[in-house]
Amino acid sequence: MPPTTMSTRPLRVALIPDSFKGSATAAEAAQAMAEGVERATEAHARSAEISALPFADGGEGTLDAICSAWGVEPRRVTATDALGRPAEARYAASMVDGKLIGLIEAAEANGLPTVSDVPLQPQQATTYGVGTLISAALDAGCEEILLCIGGSATTDGGAGILQALGARLLDSAGQEIGQGGGALQSLARIDTQDLDPRASEVRWRIACDVTNPLLGPDGAASVFGPQKGATPQDVEVLDAALTNFADLLSAEAGRDVRSEPGMGAAGGIPAALVSLFSAEIVPGGVLVAETLGVHRVLEEADVVLTGEGRLDSQSLHGKVVDTVRRLTPEGTPVFVIAGTVDVPAAELQRTGLTAAFSIANGAEPIEELCSAAAGRIAHTAEQVLRVYLSARP
Known part of the structure; x- marks a missing residue:
């Protein structure tokens, strides 16, 4: 033949x-x-x-693209948007090579489109809703979290995620601070005693295509803050607040991430997750390509x-x-x-x-x-x- x-x-x-x-x-x-x-x-x-x-680079559309390839429907969760208002958000979970992987597109719960009906509030915007999605994925038994962070309305360094996972962010009087990047000015201590232990047991991979540091003229507040409604004064406040947060994260985790590339992405979300959970930073296109x-x-x-x-x-x-x-x-x-x-x-x-x-x-x-x-x-x-x-x- x-x-x-x-x-x-x-x-x-x-x-x-x-x-x-x-x-x-x-x-x-x-x-x-x-x-x-x-x-x-x-x-x-x-x-x-x-x-x-169907493909995506880790930003908008990644959840739908990967769900299509996995042949699964997104799971719906009652969460909150970037301003703390009740909202429905989605995540996905699928068994891949014997491991249940959870996929979260952060913008489902902290994206700019979810708060486009009101004036932007850069100091108050929080990633708490993203933490709610992460909790749902952990409750479902996910052993790995793929987090896509583009399109955010937040500049809180991932503090809201920690709050949703059980960490207590306390001021000098021992009272819990509010939500949003601006509130980090008054942060004096990070109490991780009640932080969900599962968050430290799973593998974390964050889709990130920028190399900006957390702080300074090339950082989260200075470069990306204006896109989220931040005035020059807001940028100054947020950069100082993130500096304070970075100091306390370093003291708590023993790892100073402030100058590591990519920590300024999506308002600094990687900073908290890399510090406390040793999350890996992966180029978005590469992460999606590997997953698909x-x-x-x-x-x-x-x-x-x-x-x-x-x-x-x-x-x-x-x-x-x-x-x-x-x-x-x-x-x-x-x-x-x-x-x-x-x-x-x-x-x-x-x-x-x-x-x-x-x-x-x-x-x-x-x-x-x-x-x-x-x-x-x-x-x-x-x-x-x-x-x-x-x-x-």
Whole structure:
């Protein structure tokens, strides 16, 4: 029997898109790509093995992307938002390699969109609701916590998480301080006697794509505070409060994290978790790729399609498209489908991407492009695969 060749075996196509924000979730984009690929391979009388993995970089959409890949529904919990108001939030849990892993997208409970109905309150915003989600995951028996921290409205160094897990943050009179980063000015002692012991027993991995330290001009308050409504005065207060918190965390845990890269992410959330629970900091795209098994899919693929809403220079530095490109074996073509493409051809070539295609038909209203995104993604994927197959023997 003759050996199987590229022309006789099914074409292996990997579809690994990010969400097209405001237009299509990563799962919807992957489904649309699959439809286009199927039409193209049918037209060329080829069979295809399609591996569709909705992807995310550890920020918005990561929970949905991983739930889709795991084949599980998110679990709903009564928690609080960044201002302490009752709110429903979600997390996920799945058995992976014999271990129950809990996935938490922090923005479900401390994200900017959850408090967009009122003026931002940077000094009062708290991560307490994130701690409630973590408690739910621990109650479910999770042995590992994957925490994705992008999109936060908070600058409390993760203090609210500790409060939700049972730690008592006390002032000089022995009274519990309030919630939010501003309250850390009056913190005098961290009492961990009633801190949930399970939090120290699980493995923690935090998806983080920034290297900012906790404090100073490049820190959590100075760089990210203004995005959360902080005035120059708020920034000054919050930086001083986080400095006080860092001093006390160091005294309690015996580890000074203030100058470690990444501690300033999401208002300093990693600071408390790295100090007290030895949490690991992992690039978001890498963490998601490992969780989804993206490496195995890319190693077997003949051609790869990825994409996102806007392809620009940032996309080529740690975002989904960049992660897919770096994990794809050399010689395997990688095509990008995007809402808009704002990267020079020469820069694309330098990165190793094969080509990028916009789903837009010239200049058109963004509303029209968003409403027709799924169909446009499918059509563009079909055209990409038709050209690819036509160029092969």
